[in-house]
Each structure stands twice: as structure tokens, then as C-alpha cells.
Amino acid sequence: STTFELDTNPHRRLNILTGEWVLVSPHRSKRPWQGKVEDLANDNRPEYDEKCYLCPGNARADGEVNPAYTESFVFKNDFSALLEDTPIYSANEDDLLVANTQRGICKVISFSPKHNLTLPELSLQEITAVVNLWKKEYAALADNDWIKYIQIFENKGDIMGCSNPHPHGQIWSQSDVPMEVCKETERQKNYFAIHRRSLLADYLNLELQKDERVVYKNEHFVVLVPFWAIWPYETMIISKRHVTSILHFTQAELSSLADSIKVLTTKYDNLFECSFPYSAGMHQAPVNEGEHNEWHWHMHFYPPLLRSSTVKKFMVGYELLANAQRDITPEFAAQQLKALSAQHYKSLIF
Amino acid sequence: STTFELDTNPHRRLNILTGEWVLVSPHRSKRPWQGKVEDLANDNRPEYDEKCYLCPGNARADGEVNPAYTESFVFKNDFSALLEDTPIYSANEDDLLVANTQRGICKVISFSPKHNLTLPELSLQEITAVVNLWKKEYAALADNDWIKYIQIFENKGDIMGCSNPHPHGQIWSQSDVPMEVCKETERQKNYFAIHRRSLLADYLNLELQKDERVVYKNEHFVVLVPFWAIWPYETMIISKRHVTSILHFTQAELSSLADSIKVLTTKYDNLFECSFPYSAGMHQAPVNEGEHNEWHWHMHFYPPLLRSSTVKKFMVGYELLANAQRDITPEFAAQQLKALSAQHYKSLIF
Numbered sequence: 150s151t152t153f154e155l156d157t158n159p160h161r162r163l164n165i166l167t168g169e170w171v172l173v174s175p176h177r178s179k180r181p182w183q184g185k186v187e188d189l190a191n192d193n194r195p196e197y198d199e200k201c202y203l204c205p206g207n208a209r210a211d212g213e214v215n216p217a218y219t220e221s222f223v224f225k226n227d228f229s230a231l232l233e234d235t236p237i238y239s240a241n242e243d244d245l246l247v248a249n250t251q252r253g254i255c256k257v258i259s260f261s262p263k264h265n266l267t268l269p270e271l272s273l274q275e276i277t278a279v280v281n282l283w284k285k286e287y288a289a290l291a292d293n294d295w296i297k298y299i300q301i302f303e304n305k306g307d308i309m310g311c312s313n314p315h316p317h318g319q320i321w322s323q324s325d326v327p328m329e330v331c332k333e334t335e336r337q338k339n340y341f342a343i344h345r346r347s348l349l350a351d352y353l354n355l356e357l358q359k360d361e362r363v364v365y366k367n368e369h370f371v372v373l374v375p376f377w378a379i380w381p382y383e384t385m386i387i388s389k390r391h392v393t394s395i396l397h398f399t400q401a402e403l404s405s406l407a408d409s410i411k412v413l414t415t416k417y418d419n420l421f422e423c424s425f426p427y428s429a430g431m432h433q434a435p436v437n438e439g440e441h442n443e444w445h446w447h448m449h450f451y452p453p454l455l456r457s458s459t460v461k462k463f464m465v466g467y468e469l470l471a472n473a474q475r476d477i478t479p480e481f482a483a484q485q486l487k488a489l490s491a492q493h494y495k496s497l498i499f
Numbered sequence: 500s501t502t503f504e505l506d507t508n509p510h511r512r513l514n515i516l517t518g519e520w521v522l523v524s525p526h527r528s529k530r531p532w533q534g535k536v537e538d539l540a541n542d543n544r545p546e547y548d549e550k551c552y553l554c555p556g557n558a559r560a561d562g563e564v565n566p567a568y569t570e571s572f573v574f575k576n577d578f579s580a581l582l583e584d585t586p587i588y589s590a591n592e593d594d595l596l597v598a599n600t601q602r603g604i605c606k607v608i609s610f611s612p613k614h615n616l617t618l619p620e621l622s623l624q625e626i627t628a629v630v631n632l633w634k635k636e637y638a639a640l641a642d643n644d645w646i647k648y649i650q651i652f653e654n655k656g657d658i659m660g661c662s663n664p665h666p667h668g669q670i671w672s673q674s675d676v677p678m679e680v681c682k683e684t685e686r687q688k689n690y691f692a693i694h695r696r697s698l699l700a701d702y703l704n705l706e707l708q709k710d711e712r713v714v715y716k717n718e719h720f721v722v723l724v725p726f727w728a729i730w731p732y733e734t735m736i737i738s739k740r741h742v743t744s745i746l747h748f749t750q751a752e753l754s755s756l757a758d759s760i761k762v763l764t765t766k767y768d769n770l771f772e773c774s775f776p777y778s779a780g781m782h783q784a785p786v787n788e789g790e791h792n793e794w795h796w797h798m799h800f801y802p803p804l805l806r807s808s809t810v811k812k813f814m815v816g817y818e819l820l821a822n823a824q825r826d827i828t829p830e831f832a833a834q835q836l837k838a839l840s841a842q843h844y845k846s847l848i849f
């Protein structure tokens with residue numbers, strides 16, 4: 150080999166949002182797989198399950214009964230990782246043992262009363278209702294002046310640690326800004342200070358010009374595989390307009406966001422014709438700690454599947470100890486996702 | 500609740516090696532688990548498997564035949580993520596698309612000719628042979644002046660992405676220093692500049708005084724659950740002597756290291772009476788880039804199991820998007836591991 154090719158030679162790419170590198174080994178996708186094969190998730194669920202704590206009319210762990218809700222529904226997590234009522238504490242022994250309190254409020258959002266659906270199977274109107282509820286909850290949580298960050302996310306599929314297949318997401322809000330958001334704040338701040346434009350606005354323009362990694366776009370949002378993606382089919386949804394959080398989206402933008410989520414998650418399901426697992430969530434400006442003009446709202450999707458509906462990418466030894474690593478290139482993943490239909494494969498079976 | 504308790508109230512702890520925080524939610528271990536249950540790994544393997552590319556006398560992917568080896572055995576990975584012969588490349592488009600070549604050499608080390616054993620089941624002498632081989636390979640790879648870092652690691656168990664149960668580990672060496680090592684270098688450098696002692700030497704002294712998180716110690720090494728552990732039963736092996744890499748260990752220290760690995764992995768197997776999965780690896784000074792007096796050799800063990808041999812901790816939505824999070828406290832994990840026998844449970848069945 151004499152000239153370097155991004156699609157064949159091993160290389161590193163910089164994640165401009167975190168400042169961390171990812172190792173890309175394109176030639177390695179030819180490696181045979183004799184390792185773990187996942188069970189296919191059971192896709193035949195009833196519309197209502199009497200044992201599900203998210204179905205309408207059922208009782209939850211704390212004894213409360215869910216209302217007979219018809220769209221989405223939100224409540225405080227019965228097993229919250231963070232609690233509002235936590236005493237103040239801060240310790241530092243010789244800079245070696247350092248700890249402090251963390252207060253927070255954790256919520257669960259059911260996306261639909263129907264136990265057997267997932268986001269891509271909901272109607273555009275139903276997904277828009279979820280997006281509207283995210284905005285409403287974000288605003289309400291931000292009203293607590295001690296809350297500094299609000300993480301909206303979804304774990305989909307049991308291989309992503311989801312313990313209930315009823316379509317739902319979570320919101321964890323807390324009294325300090327979490328690590329990943331700190332990293333992205335710093336990088337965006339630096340860029341904004343120099344260019345007076347948001348990092349992602351400039352990145353988005355470049356991606357739209359190149360058109361190599363763009364998967365889908367509508368009036369207000371672009372779905373793409375970032376140049377520095379770690380997970381095989383990792384994507385980002387980026388708003389065309391530079392806004393710091395979901396609070397600033399107009400109703401037209403909120404519907405447009407719902408559309409981009411519907412199209413992306415449908416393409417995901419179509420890729421291996423299965424209910425495609427992922428963890429996804431929004432990144433946005435911290436709250437109650439002054440201006441964050443540098444922040445540009447976006448949403449990350451981290452899906453683990455690599456080769457098929459049952460073979461995932463393992464982030465293990467080298468990845469945990471040394472550096473994130475991927476095999477297929479982001480460009481290859483983007484081309485595949487772009488080519489897939491926006492019509493759900495299940496709706497085509499007759 | 501009026502006074503704060505580390506073992507009941509949610510809080511954050513600082514990883515002094517990376518500068519990153521971990522969220523600890525001790526109260527949350529009471530949460531019921533209805534999620535994914537892993538298959539138990541098949542523990543009944545033959546001593547020799549004709550289809551295994553690591554067994555003595557078998558042919559590998561490239562056609563080469565393994566010798567009839569009797570201790571450990573090393574060879575170049577047939578599906579290396581990094582290659583020696585990679586053209587030079589470096590690109591930077593507006594600080595938005597940034598990439599560069601990565602060259603490297605990847606090796607595989609079989610720990611034993613016997614297909615059905617794992618590290619804790621090898622004799623002290625056999626583990627010492629593995630440790631000696633690590634040192635030898637480290638020295639040989641460091642002889643290539645373009646190699647800047649050498650990552651020695653093991654993925655154990657199929658839930659840690661291990662595709663062959665034959666006991667083995669890997670070495671990935673490369674032309675740039677990987678992310679996690681950069682973080683640890685920076686923190687150790689800062690500490691060393693101020694105190695003229697290594698960060699881990701001072702940390703180790705404090706841990707030995709407190710004796711709350713120490714799992715095991717012998718003449719030259721201490722096994723402990725770090726104050727900032729992320730994985731439920733995460734541990735570190737730290738050398739009592741401040742040395743920058745495995746190259747500086749005496750033969751007495753190498754045997755002592757083998758002993759601490761044997762005891763720790765035996766305790767792990769005894770915890771849930773199963774072949775305990777983990778990713779483990781050494782962190783040591785970068786090579787061929789000048790002095791690294793700040794570096795203090797250590798080894799991390801990242802095991803995923805949380806509640807039993809089939810229920811693991813999932814690092815998913817909140818963890819990937821926001822912050823590392825754990826439920827049981829490091830102190831609880833350390834007490835459990837400390838109390839366990841150093842005699843393998845299988846050797847007690849008669």
C-alpha cells in the first residue's frame with residue numbers, strides 16, 4: 150500500500166465535541182466472528198400487559214396507579230438514582246479521596262399506552278406528543294434553581310439494559326453538570342470564543358457540502374453519522390438553527406424533530422429487520438448557571454449492533470483501557486442508512 | 500435524612516487518575532431486576548479442541564500451524580486492528596474533520612496449551628510464565644522507536660467480547676498514546692511535579708492506612724477497589740514500589756504479581772461461583788518519548804457482573820451520554836471480595 154485511504158487504512162479521528170480520538174480499523178471488518186450471539190428480542194408482545202408498571206391502569210412499585218392515559222405519560226422514577234432530599238456533603242483528603250453530594254430528580258416517560266409499540270411504530274403525531282412532553286418536563290425541572298443539568302434519554306432493547314419493553318424513556322436531572330456535558334461545553338466554548346459561531350453550525354455546513362455522511366434531512370434537522378462516530382451505526386440529529394436547548398424550538402421545529410426521529414429509528418429497524426436497540430439522548434446547555442451561547446442542541450444515538458440483529462460491537466479491553474475503536478467506517482454506515490427505506494419493514498408485510 | 504452517609508446517600512467521587520467523576524447511588528441496589536439475564540458460559544470444555552486456533556498443533560487463519568507449546572505462546576494477531584505497514588496521513592479541515600494515520604503491532608498470547616483452563620486455574624508457576632512473557636514482549640515491542648504505547652490486556656468471557664474461550668490475552672501497540680493513557684499521564688504528571696512522589700504511591704499509603712477498600716496484599720503488590728471504581732467489582736493491582744513499567748520489576752516482583760493475579764481472579768470466580776468475566780489490563784508509561792518519572796505501574800480489572808453470575812451492570816443511556824454511574828459502594832464490594840477464599844471453588848468440589 151502506498152497511498153493512504155480513509156476507507157482501508159487504520160487511523161484516528163478526532164471527536165471535536167469531546168476532544169477525544171477514536172481508532173478506526175476499516176480492514177478489520179473482514180474478521181470472522183465466533184463470539185457471542187445475542188438472543189433476538191421477543192417481538193410479539195400484547196398491547197396491554199397486566200404485569201407492566203407502565204401500562205395504563207396498572208399499579209407501580211410505590212402503590213400508585215397509572216391513569217388511563219392515551220398519549221404519553223410521565224412520573225417520578227420509583228427507583229431514582231438521584232434524590233431531591235440528599236444532605237450536603239463535600240470531602241477532600243489530600244486530593245486523593247474526593248467526593249461530594251449529588252442531588253437530583255429522575256423521571257420516567259411512557260411514550261405510548263400501548264405495550265407492544267416502539268418509537269418508529271408510533272405515528273408522527275404521537276411522537277410529536279412525546280417531544281412536546283420532553284420540552285415541558287425540561288422547562289419544569291429547570292425551574293428548580295439547584296438543578297444544573299437535565300439529561301433526557303432512552304435505553305431501547307434489553308441488550309441496552311432496558312428492563313421493560315414498554316416504550317419509554319427517562320430524564321435524570323442533577324445538581325452538577327455530568328462529565329460528558331462538561332467536555333462538550335468546554336470544546337464548544339473555545340470554538341465559539343474564536344469564531345462567534347457555534348461549532349456544530351460550522352460542522353453541519355461542512356457535512357452538508359460533503360454529503361458523505363448525511364443520512365436524512367428535513368426543514369429543521371439533519372441526521373448524520375458523525376466523522377468521529379464510535380458505535381458502528383452511531384448517528385446525531387443536529388438542529389439547523391443554533392439554539393441552546395429544546396426550550397427554544399418552535400412548534401414547527403418540534404414536529405420536524407419528531408419526523409427526524411421517526412425516519413431515523415425506522416431506518417434503524419430496517420437495517421437488520423429487527424427492533425434495533427440503542428441508547429439515545431439529547432445534549433443541551435446546562436441550566437441555572439448563566440449564559441451558554443456556545444451550546445448547540447443535538448441528539449446522539451448509540452446503537453450497539455455491528456453485523457446483524459444478533460452480533461454487536463463489544464467495547465471491552467482495548468476500548469476501556471486505551472481508546473474507543475471501530476471497524477466499519479462512518480461513511481460506509483451512513484451510505485447504508487441513507488439507502489434504507491423510511492417505511493417500516495413491518496408495515497410492508499402483508 | 501439529616502447527616503450524609505457515603506454508604507446510603509447519592510454522591511460523586513473523583514477518579515484521581517483521569518480527572519473524571521463517577522456517580523454513586525448506594526440506595527439503588529434495592530431496585531428489582533426484570534431486565535436481561537445472561538446465559539451462563541459453558542464451563543465444560545475439552546482440554547484440546549481441534550477447531551480452536553489457539554490449541555497446540557492447530558492451524559490458524561493465515562495457515563500457520565501452532566507449535567506443540569507447553570507453557571504460554573505468542574504470535575501476531577491474524578486480524579490485527581493496527582498494522583505496521585500503514586502509509587503516513589494527516590488531515591485537518593477547519594479543525595472540524597481531523598484525522599491521522601495510526602500504525603501498530605497487535606499480538607495474541609495464549610496463557611496455556613490447555614483449552615479448558617482460565618487464569619485462576621493455572622498454577623502460580625504457569626501464571627508467572629505468562630507475566631514473564633508480558634515483560635519480554637513489552638521490551639521487544641518498545642524496541643521499535645515509532646511505537647509510543649503498548650497495551651497489554653485480556654477480555655475474559657463471551658459477555659466481554661471474547662470470541663474464543665481458550666485462555667488468552669492480547670497486546671496492542673501503536674504509534675500514538677491512546678486517550679485513557681493520556682488522561683492518566685496528565686494527572687500523574689501534575690501530581691508528581693508538585694509532590695515529587697507518584698500519585699499512586701501516596702494513594703496506596705492512604706488506602707493501606709484506612710484499610711476499607713484493600714482486598715489483598717502480598718510482599719510487592721496491593722489489590723484494592725479504588726475509591727472511584729465504576730464497575731461493580733472493579734479492582735486495581737498497584738505495585739508497592741514506584742516503577743514506570745513492567746520492565747523494572749525484579750523476578751521476585753514478577754512472581755508476586757502472578758500471585759496477586761491468581762488470588763484476585765480466584766476470589767472473582769468464587770464470588771458468584773462462575774467463571775467471572777472481565778476486561779483487565781496494565782497501564783504503564785508511554786515508550787520512546789522521553790522520561791515519564793510520574794508514571795506508576797498498575798493493572799485495572801473491569802468486571803461487568805453486578806448481582807449474580809447472570810445479571811450484569813449496563814453502561815448505557817445515562818452513562819454513555821452523561822456520566823459513569825454505579826449502585827453498590829466500592830467499600831461494600833471490597834468487603835465482599837476480601838472475605839472470599841483464595842482457594843478456587845472448583846478445587847473444593849469432591
Ligand SMILES: O=P(O)(O)O[C@H]1O[C@H](CO)[C@@H](O)[C@H](O)[C@H]1O
Nearest residue numbers: 462463465466467468660661662
Ligand atoms: O480481538 P478480539 O478478541 O477478536 O475482539 C474483542 O476485543 C477487541 C479489543 O478490546 C474489541 O475491539 C472487540 O470488539 C472484541 O470483540
Ligand SMILES: O=P(O)(O)O[C@H]1O[C@H](CO)[C@@H](O)[C@H](O)[C@H]1O
Nearest residue numbers: 310311312812813815816817818
Ligand atoms: O433505569 P433502568 O432502566 O432500570 O436502568 C438502565 O438505565 C440506567 C441509566 O442508563 C442504567 O444505570 C442501568 O444500568 C440500566 O439497566
